[in-house]
Amino acid sequence: MTTETPLLFQPLTLRAISLPNRVVLSPLCMYSARDGVANDWHFAHLTSFARGGTGLVFTEATAVRPEGRITHGCCGLWTDAQAEAYAPIAKFISKAGAVPAVQLAHAGRKASVAEPWTGGKPLGPQSAQTPWQTVGPSALPVGDDWPTPHPLSTSEIADLVDAFAASARRSLIAGFKVAEIHAAHGYLLHSFLSPLTNQRNDAYGGDRAGRMRFLLEVAEAVRAVWPQELPLFCRISAIDGPQEGWSIEDSVALAGELGARGVDVVDCSSGGIAGPPAYRADYSGKPLQRAPRGPGFQVPFAERLRQETGVKTMAVGVITDPHQAEEILAQGRADLIGIGRELMYNPFWALHAAEALGADPDCALWEKQYGWAMVRRSEIAASGGKR
Template sequence: MSQPLLFQPITLAGVSSRNRILISPMCQYSATDGIAGDWHLVHLGKFAQGGAGLVMVEAAAVTAEGRITHGDVGIWNDAQIAPLARIAAFLKDNGAVPSIQLAHAGRKASMQRPWYGNAALDAADHARGDLPWRTVAPSAIPMDEGWLMPHALDVNELAALREQWRRATLRAVEAGFEFVEVHCAHGYLLHEFLSPLSNRRTDAYGGDRAGRMRYPLEIIETVRAAWPAERPLSVRISSVDGVEGGIVLEDQIAFAREAKARGVDLIDCSSGGLLGSATAARIPRGYGFQVPYASEIRRAADIATIAVGLILHPQQAEDVLANGHADLVAIGREALFDPNWPLHAELALGGGSGEVFASWPKQYGWWLERREPGLRKLDGPALPFRSA
């Protein structure tokens, strides 16, 4: 039986992945002063043990004011390097490409951890010690009623912030990451520049589409220059705003073309998030609802893409790749439900050869392989997850 495409190795720039499954960055809101802790090590380490090809650390803030919440992981100072290096080393030692997303929350910074309401910080948060800080944006337009009024960044501040992105990228290199993603989606700072709903500037960084793309493209150039040429660079975008007057797919195809011209290797195709939480359901959701964006951007911009969004089933993921819609499949919350999703998907698709559990960590596979004959006698030939 031929190996499913999902489990065929892929080389991105000069980095090879054992398969085409990427675990999406999922914020845990559990860091202290931006320092990744044991929770992050175990949380991310499970996915490497679970067989994913690439595992991405959650949005790491390039400045302290760029955090979404007080619990966000950061990469704005050198004290944050060693804890991230510990995670990157564990991921690599367990077969996954260590990856990280760099981000700035813009006007959506200084907000509640989601289990406290996922809104602007209020008196209850202040009592817990979660005090607000200054937020920044392309224009002085708050995210919603009751949110902080952001400070509109001037050109000198934009230049200083570019330097923070550069330093954050160098820290990611020092920490041992081999894949980096620039976050230009979900209503955070770089997305705010791209969308005409949040960017009302009248200088070179606003106005028409070219003006609105200018600053995100400068950040991409900055990151690319600091990031080793042989390591892949991805950009996560909101393919559409899903709000009247906002970004449409044609805008992001144009952005993807410009990003490619500046050395970007992949476009990670999400959607929405400009207003409300990053997962606010302003766009109709069904299985694989964002796959068409990845497919069209891949075709029209001639760039590799990552498909994400309610990709839950192994055959569904395989079909995304086999039909040419994307080059990688990103698994998010389904990996929280089942950290071994890649290994279970391999069983379901009939991939691998030799011992059934050859792809599993030897500490687990040794035991499971020896249990299997007894289970076959009890249950017949079908393994759990093989026929899902």
């Protein structure tokens, strides 16, 4: 490692964990589990990113309770058997030199839907799969043809705080080294943060402090069981929309509170409060604007939180090019680069990025089984196919 090593391929130490580089597989729901239990498909899927040189590999949103799944096919960590199923995956990721990470989630009022490839609609009496009662801060459905969520009582909130902590304990048994609390995309914890979906007037609603209470209690409970030497992340939707709802100023305040509770990295996403595109409206029916999309469109959120709070941040969202990723780090706009769809397209993205940035001229980052042949491949290419 020299000072010329691109930042993307410099290690990052978080507590006692050293990430080999700054490339992160962003959490990706795959809707392919049965009873919340990961299987061979998840093994092949998740380990491919570790084999492809990704430094930190996140599981999909993993539900802390059965009702916290988005679909019947989502993974969970509400039983020990689910932790046992994740264990070989976490072990292989570690053996491949990457760091295994889990995202802990509850889908709240956006739960109980069909898989996206069968339409993604809320399950109902006519569906092939059985629907379940969704929960939220208030009795506000996502949209017209969505079920009304059951507003959580304070004792039900306390139970869910415990559920997050219990799933964090199971994550440890499974062998994960990083845990992330999912508080983005309109799911349960985000729906408590946003004034668009939280209309409570008890201690978990009202002003910003009240709306943040549930998430901060979860952060404290998870931190209390997650070992001090292991990093804790929190994913937030930095804004609901450009003009309404949860704002970037709210996120700055939240990031400070999360940092004070031992959250090491804030993972900066956005949006999702109003559900899928067809439902994007507030409760007066007014369309909810989305932040304009494009390459790196959420980077400004990661940058602002990093600069104003000193907390480390992960940037995510249409980051596809190695030079783009390197520039984000070089300009001090984020500490980590989250990649979703581009890694699905090319699980070997990190190794190709290392080549593009000149960080791996000898294919040393490749697994030995492939590396020697990749050197030969380069030699053959350099000789115009003559060797």
